[in-house]
Amino acid sequence: MANKTEKNNMPNAHLHELFVDELKDILGAERQLLKGLKKMASTAHSKKLRSAFETHLQQTEGQIERLRSVFSSLDMTPRGKKCKAMEGLLAEADEIIEEFQDSPEVLDAALVAAAQKVEHYEIASYGCLVTYAKLMEHDEVKELLGQTLAEEKETDELLTEIAMSDSNVAPIV
Template sequence: MAARNTNGNMPNAHLHELFVDELKDILGAERQLLKGLKKLATTAQNQKLQQAFETHYEQTEGHIDRLKSVFSTLGMTPRGKKCKAMEGLLKEAEEIADEFEDSPEVLDAALIAAAQKVEHYEIASYGCLVTYARLMEHTEAEELLATTLAEEKDTDVLLTTIAMKEANTGQVA
């Protein structure tokens, strides 16, 4: 099946402008997140949490590359826009880190909470994008976006695991 419906009768074409706008938003968000993940990794006390943030940094670079590929399948130049939601989530993460910097037994739990807010935003965004791509029969874009969605969900599960086994119990391993 073609990466893009090219017969001039794209199903659900009314979603195209929204789809492109959301792609620009999440591209901007992922770029903003790179900076935030560096800070989270250096602030985290727990080694597993630091590694999770570092791994997600690498994944985020891949997410950006995939988004560029999605734009390419649509015949468009990849352009992001400033994501106000991500800006707010990252600002909140910084505030939490500052508030609990003197309480290492709480700091990692707070960082995980902030990071999971980011993950849930990304999961919601990619979930919508996958649906839009499917409805418009942008098969290749759908597959690329679904791969990223799965990685975002995996990161959320990993953060929950670290929280439940270590960070929320006050361990600073």
């Protein structure tokens, strides 16, 4: 971690503690999400949706590795903290699975909605982290976090596409 002298020389050093706290939060969130994505993938009825969840599961594993690189770049040990927001979003996904398990077409639509709530949380979190890194001139960190932000946006767009072409559309009878 940057020592006091280094922090004083860092542009916008007042953001440093917030930045580190947010990094710990998103690392915890990503770790929690691994379990949630496994459950959502196994519950999805649509092959397209299941594949999207499985792909994002692999991306999430890579994003965790990228976060470890971020911590390393800052000379810090990668330590996450329990993310209460992700915990709530995943609890809501569990409720949806239980409530709509007997209605596959509705369940898939509900899973897309739950997953997009997660993606929007991640987009907001990574967007803030990229901004903080830019303001503190952590260029390498900004690039790493920016890669993850782009992946989260792509996943959100894919989920919208699945919703509009598959899960939210009534089957032709």
